[in-house]
Amino acid sequence: MGVKTKILLIYTGGTIGMIKDYESGALKAFNFNNLMKRIPELTQLACTIDSISFDKPIDSSNMNPSHWVAITNIIEEHYTHYDGFVVLHGSDTMSYTAAALSYMLENLGKPVVLTGSQLPIGDLRTDAKENLITSIQIAALREENTAVIQEVCLYFEYKLYRGNRTTKVNAEHFEAFASLNYPELAESGVHLKINKEYLKKVKKEKQFKAHKLLDDNxxxxxxxxxxxxxxxxxxxxxxxxxxxxxxxxxxxxxxxxxxxxxxxxxxxxxxxxxxxxxxxxxxxxxxxxxxxxxxxxxxxxxxxxxxxxxxxxxxxxxxxxxxxxxxxxxxxxxxxxxxxxxxx
Known part of the structure; x- marks a missing residue:
């Protein structure tokens, strides 16, 4: 058996990382160190998963360019040690973050998959598990020792989209996002179907570069x-x-x-x-x-x-x-x- 793919989970905040305190009914941030306990299915994936959380996880309504820089810093710092990155994020501003990261991460040769959920991870009918498991699986996809996905994308409710082509279209359906001007990159059903003709190709000789200066005027x-x-x-x-x-x-x-x-x-x-x-x-x-x-x-x-x-x-x-x-x-x-x- 080959070397296991290494995936880094970056938790910024949002519903996906919440669990309900059943006594009070309030939502509280989930400890990602207990991820395997909460989602034992992850052990079936042929990859090792590490996680980093924002010191203070934020609601994505509070997302701003300084947080995009923080995510970019984490990816840059760990770029050579991991094969793929999964960013857990609130759905409200996820399309803005996906677009910003696509510009900030130049010549990306590895997948950066943003995902989240409409319901918390501990809810009976949660969409968090499927979104998280499939996002990790997509981030770990490799062919001939090369990442299949080499761009910033967004995975939600059985579909993988190019991140900078998405818009949040629904506040209460599980199908919260749409990419109306570009076809989906992959669809998750009984099989994971990758639409390779729509994937971004990166020139191998180009060096990965992180940009951190944004002007919000x-x-x-x-x-x-x-x-x-x-x-x-x-x-x-x-x-x-x-x-x-x-x-x-x-x-x-x-x-x-x-x-x-x-x-x-x-x-x-x-x-x-x-x-x-x-x-x-x-x-x-x-x-x-x-x-x-x-x-x-x-x-x-x-x-x-x-x-x-x-x-x-x-x-x-x-x-x-x-x-x-x-x-x-x-x-x-x-x-x-x-x-x-x-x-x-």
Missing amino acids: VVILKLFPGLNQNVLNSVLNIPNLKGLVLETYGAGNAPTDEWLLNSLKKAIDSGLYIVNVTQCSGGSVLLGQYETSEELQHLQIINGKDITTEAAVTKLMYLLGTGVSPKLFKTLFETPLRGEMQEK
């Missing part, structure tokens, strides 16, 4: 009928604002009011990066397809194509943090860096 603004000049200008004039994700209608359309276009033009001319993404759950921005997006195209607004809002806002933080020159910024944003958007 960014904002998301959703267009709506009735958005007025005062509201728009107060957002555009936020002190130190560097990037704006503008959620437009349909295929990237916006009102053609002169005041709106003038305000956006003035902001872009003064150095603000504005990214056009669709507020629809799926689909793509097609600038110039309609008259209502032609004007935005003339403004040299950044075309977000089929990127999710979560992947757009974290990409802004990442590119601003790496100090990309204004000349290159638009081109670089419109280029898929980690498979987060379509090529053309």
Whole structure:
């Protein structure tokens, strides 16, 4: 028998790591050192599992860039000692974390699988066990001594998705996530079916590199009928604002009011990066397809194509943090860096 695959579990917080105190009914954080006791099925996996917990596990609603840096630090520090990483995370902001980590972990040659659950690990009807067991199994997959998955992904309710393509779509169904613009990477049924043609390929000669500088001077603004000049200008004039994700209608359309276009033009001319993404759950921005997006195209607004809002806002933080020159910024944003958007 070969050497066992080594997996590191990183517990950040969230429902998956909670157990119910049956006397009080309250949820409390689970001690991951007792993981094998709680889920004896894990002993059937041909891998060794170690775990690290945040000193203070957090609800994912409190997740922020400093926590992404903490996760990145843990992965960087243990990168050579483990074959795969499973990040346990609350589901509410999991798509943001998955997108951020995909940018921060450059030339990733190993799997980083984010998972969580809608019900705590000790609940009778919990989804935590299946999500955790299969995530570990996926992280341990190897072929010819190489990891099958070499990217940041998200596993939830029998499906593995590219992390930076996901959005949380339901607060109470077990099927909490969707990847509307990119096919799933794997499906777990009686067999674990990997869709190899959709997996990210990493150039072997490229060195793994962790990025830890993010700039959070960014904002998301959703267009709506009735958005007025005062509201728009107060957002555009936020002190130190560097990037704006503008959620437009349909295929990237916006009102053609002169005041709106003038305000956006003035902001872009003064150095603000504005990214056009669709507020629809799926689909793509097609600038110039309609008259209502032609004007935005003339403004040299950044075309977000089929990127999710979560992947757009974290990409802004990442590119601003790496100090990309204004000349290159638009081109670089419109280029898929980690498979987060379509090529053309």
